Amino acid sequence: MTIQFGNPDRPNSYIGKTVPRPNAPRLAQGRGRFVDDVVLPRMAHVAFVRSPYAHARIGGIDAAAAKAAKGVLRVFTGADIAEVCTPWVAVLAHLKGLKSPPQHPLAIERATWVGEPVAAVVATSRAAAEEAAALVEVAYEALPVVTDMMSALDETTPVIHPDLGDNLAFRRLHEEGDVEGAFAGAHKVVSARFRTARHTGVTLEPRSILVDWNPAEGQMVAWHATQAPHMMQTVFAKHLDVPESRVRVICADVGGSYGIKVHVYPDEVATAAIAKIMGRPVKFVADRLESFTTDIHARDHVIDARLAVDETGKILAMDVDDWTAIGPYSVYPRTSAIEGNQVVNLCGGPYDFASYRARTTVVFQNKTPTCQYRAVGHPIAVAITEGLVDMAAAELGLDPIEIRRRNLYADDAYPVTSPAKMRFEGLSHHASLNKLLELMDYDALRADQAQARKRGVHRGIGIASFIELTNPSPFMYGIGGARISAQDGCTVRMDPDGSVVALSGVTEQGQGTEAMLAQIVAEGVGVSADKVRVVTGDTQVTPYGGGTWASRGAGIGGEAALQAARALRDAILEVAAAMLQSEPGRLDIRAGAVVDPETGEERLSLEELGRIVYFRGDTLPKGLPRELVQTRHFITSDYPFAFTNGVQASYLEVDVETGVVTLLKHWCVEDCGRIINPQLVDEQIRGGIVQGLGGALYEEIHYDEEGQLLNGSMADYLVPMAAEMPDMVVGHVETPTKESLLGAKGAGEAGTAGAPAAVMNAVNDALRPLGAQITEMPFTPERILRALGTIES
Amino acid sequence: MNEIVRDRIDVALTVNGEPVEARVPAGQHLIDFLRLELGLTGAHASCEHGVCGACTVRVNGDAVRGCLMLAAQADGAEVWTVEGLTDTGEIADLQEAFVARNALQCGFCTPGMLVAAQELLAREDAPSRAEIREHLSGNYCRCTGYEAIVDAVETVATARAGKGGA
Ligand code: FES
Ligand code: FES
Numbered sequence: 019m020t021i022q023f024g025n026p027d028r029p030n031s032y033i034g035k036t037v038p039r040p041n042a043p044r045l046a047q048g049r050g051r052f053v054d055d056v057v058l059p060r061m062a063h064v065a066f067v068r069s070p071y072a073h074a075r076i077g078g079i080d081a082a083a084a085k086a087a088k089g090v091l092r093v094f095t096g097a098d099i100a101e102v103c104t105p106w107v108a109v110l111a112h113l114k115g116l117k118s119p120p121q122h123p124l125a126i127e128r129a130t131w132v133g134e135p136v137a138a139v140v141a142t143s144r145a146a147a148e149e150a151a152a153l154v155e156v157a158y159e160a161l162p163v164v165t166d167m168m169s170a171l172d173e174t175t176p177v178i179h180p181d182l183g184d185n186l187a188f189r190r191l192h193e194e195g196d197v198e199g200a201f202a203g204a205h206k207v208v209s210a211r212f213r214t215a216r217h218t219g220v221t222l223e224p225r226s227i228l229v230d231w232n233p234a235e236g237q238m239v240a241w242h243a244t245q246a247p248h249m250m251q252t253v254f255a256k257h258l259d260v261p262e263s264r265v266r267v268i269c270a271d272v273g274g275s276y277g278i279k280v281h282v283y284p285d286e287v288a289t290a291a292i293a294k295i296m297g298r299p300v301k302f303v304a305d306r307l308e309s310f311t312t313d314i315h316a317r318d319h320v321i322d323a324r325l326a327v328d329e330t331g332k333i334l335a336m337d338v339d340d341w342t343a344i345g346p347y348s349v350y351p352r353t354s355a356i357e358g359n360q361v362v363n364l365c366g367g368p369y370d371f372a373s374y375r376a377r378t379t380v381v382f383q384n385k386t387p388t389c390q391y392r393a394v395g396h397p398i399a400v401a402i403t404e405g406l407v408d409m410a411a412a413e414l415g416l417d418p419i420e421i422r423r424r425n426l427y428a429d430d431a432y433p434v435t436s437p438a439k440m441r442f443e444g445l446s447h448h449a450s451l452n453k454l455l456e457l458m459d460y461d462a463l464r465a466d467q468a469q470a471r472k473r474g475v476h477r478g479i480g481i482a483s484f485i486e487l488t489n490p491s492p493f494m495y496g497i498g499g500a501r502i503s504a505q506d507g508c509t510v511r512m513d514p515d516g517s518v519v520a521l522s523g524v525t526e527q528g529q530g531t532e533a534m535l536a537q538i539v540a541e542g543v544g545v546s547a548d549k550v551r552v553v554t555g556d557t558q559v560t561p562y563g564g565g566t567w568a569s570r571g572a573g574i575g576g577e578a579a580l581q582a583a584r585a586l587r588d589a590i591l592e593v594a595a596a597m598l599q600s601e602p603g604r605l606d607i608r609a610g611a612v613v614d615p616e617t618g619e620e621r622l623s624l625e626e627l628g629r630i631v632y633f634r635g636d637t638l639p640k641g642l643p644r645e646l647v648q649t650r651h652f653i654t655s656d657y658p659f660a661f662t663n664g665v666q667a668s669y670l671e672v673d674v675e676t677g678v679v680t681l682l683k684h685w686c687v688e689d690c691g692r693i694i695n696p697q698l699v700d701e702q703i704r705g706g707i708v709q710g711l712g713g714a715l716y717e718e719i720h721y722d723e724e725g726q727l728l729n730g731s732m733a734d735y736l737v738p739m740a741a742e743m744p745d746m747v748v749g750h751v752e753t754p755t756k757e758s759l760l761g762a763k764g765a766g767e768a769g770t771a772g773a774p775a776a777v778m779n780a781v782n783d784a785l786r787p788l789g790a791q792i793t794e795m796p797f798t799p800e801r802i803l804r805a806l807g808t809i810e811s
Numbered sequence: 812m813n814e815i816v817r818d819r820i821d822v823a824l825t826v827n828g829e830p831v832e833a834r835v836p837a838g839q840h841l842i843d844f845l846r847l848e849l850g851l852t853g854a855h856a857s858c859e860h861g862v863c864g865a866c867t868v869r870v871n872g873d874a875v876r877g878c879l880m881l882a883a884q885a886d887g888a889e890v891w892t893v894e895g896l897t898d899t900g901e902i903a904d905l906q907e908a909f910v911a912r913n914a915l916q917c918g919f920c921t922p923g924m925l926v927a928a929q930e931l932l933a934r935e936d937a938p939s940r941a942e943i944r945e946h947l948s949g950n951y952c953r954c955t956g957y958e959a960i961v962d963a964v965e966t967v968a969t970a971r972a973g974k975g976g977a
Contacts, residue, residue, distance in 0.1 A: 705953075
């Protein structure tokens, strides 16, 4: 049975419509339930003693003063925790050569970054725990520090983990076609060194966890601000030696995640270990400095890249040498090599060309570990690619639109395999670009730009085409040995009153997962959306699934929900057919009632059907199946990933006196396949764009040479605020994936993926007449003035 | 005098229209008092040093940062949090507009954002988009990109002005 998605007048049509989010009024009234809002009897609080050194040997730990402080219950060292918790090693088998040392929840012999937890103080209040943590004396012996990524592999650089032999975590070279030949024979070659700054997510709700261990039941319950509750269930079970069935992870409301909350954090595992040792609930909520020093960082890359084109602007070859540093450990269990790996996979992605070489070098250093953050690797790959494409256009005197038209994969070219060996099922680069030009009125903007220039005002237009990896299969992590689910499940159940409950393994962090699932289930069963209640984020009740990562909620979780909903519909109709002495195929469900599909006439309400099934089952034929609960699981199988595509544009003004960039407007056209709720998709894209704009203009974690983090507060680490952000126009092209009935691909990261490149190209478009160019993000006033030669390098 | 008495202070205030008497630790911030002692978990603590606006509540008519004010300083004050403003219906139109426009995603910033927005709307009849953005520039939102919030506040400003509100 297929759904006629094209027909807006179809019965129960919720898929494709903006309907309100059921959980929004609750949040708007301050009735959310975040981890820190949960209070349990006998609850204790933990605060961590963290290394002030980037690299130091840990000598004696003197906790006498802390233990004597008011309210303190216990103090734990790394050795204490190691007694109940095994260490982890964050490697994946398919990332060949990736290495990382065993990591403990609390450092035992050595601390390897500023902020690494070294000891834990448990007290009756958070304030008491924090005060006492300051009284713990640790005898540190400072060790040589490795901070610079480009010299991390030099002979003279100390090796952070002597057992690993060197500071190389991972290296991958991908080569396709005759790269050297193409460069040698090229009409023009453009090259540049790009830099993307270390970022962090700055989720407004800090990382939070509350773990209760009930020894009487042998059950661990963790209220956890996480994106992947089932993954965390598996991790806690494995490393704390509890049967998986006796670990329950609940993630109710989560205050922002963006990939930051999909990782295993030592202090969170330590909290679980402490709860297990103490046999009582223990809460940990990071403070803001802890967030800056211990939330994962990302995007710390330096890239040398070049592009070869012929006289017509046709791309011949691309050559990328990417370097990144990940801190002292690869982060469990996704590993910190994925970001560099993505750069290799994604560079050149929108373009049809033959010869490609990309290398990523991932090294260890004594800074906060880096790992996956929204649009992993994408903003880097898009900036490199789109930066070079614009430089080539400028060299050839081509308009940036024209060079893209000449190189983007044709919309009827699919399926194709890119030189990076990515397989594209169906993309719409040209249609998207055309739509973008229409939305932004490109010609009028160019005219405005020219006018402004006459007035001495420097405006720029930047375009960035991109691809985005969504709906991942086990090829992302599973084949590497990580227990991270790429499949997801949904259980859909009809209750006696005819209402429907859907339990899903994907999670809600504000992106609107629950609204999206409610719409799908409503349409799939045939009830109104307000009759559907969605339950997510509780491993004890939802089907095992992956949660939120790699923009998989709608594409994977949504398809599972649709299939489960259709199965429930069939089950209901089987019962109804028996009751109405009809055939299931001659009945339909619309607006909560079994109807005649021809006339739409109601034959039986679901409430009445529910009454009979649940309370007067004796009146139904013996042996009649009456399973008003159905579960379906979904996993993609034809393609490792469902790629989406899109294109963004930025219009901005550069003040050449001050170096300040003012964003005037931003556009994005995105093709995420079937759209389930247009408003939610648009707002995902807008939120994503703004995070990308932050990367382009403001966000940068600074360290000194000793590995001290210099801007560990919200006052010092700049993120976009309302006053600086532009209005954003969002448009769509819809190319549903054929892998599923629903046809949805992901939309959560596209905004972040393309925005920095669009801004970079716009700034350079503005600066080009002045002979200046910038490729190191963020584009701070200082960097712009240096490029202009106003201040010296 | 024992230590407990020395570092604790008696306060009497009204919170959401209800009288509250308590003995608070001298160093306790208002936001912690509201959240931990009164169970008013609507307003949130995020940066805990006055930058993000997640803890914004109304004290004696002004939107203030609950993490910068001590509970002891609230002695005699009139405090309103999102819970109370919800109960009185004062910000019902704003809340409705936020929901309709999807001006919240995770909702963590939202209680503070609403208190800040209401303060602006109480002062300005018809704030421009730039003024709205400026006024909210002390409130972080990492999810929405702000545009939806600006839209929602603008909608309410227009609607209230239309009713001849002020
Ligand atoms: S928590 Fe008070 S301003 Fe951030
Ligand atoms: S909605 Fe998440 S921070 Fe604003």
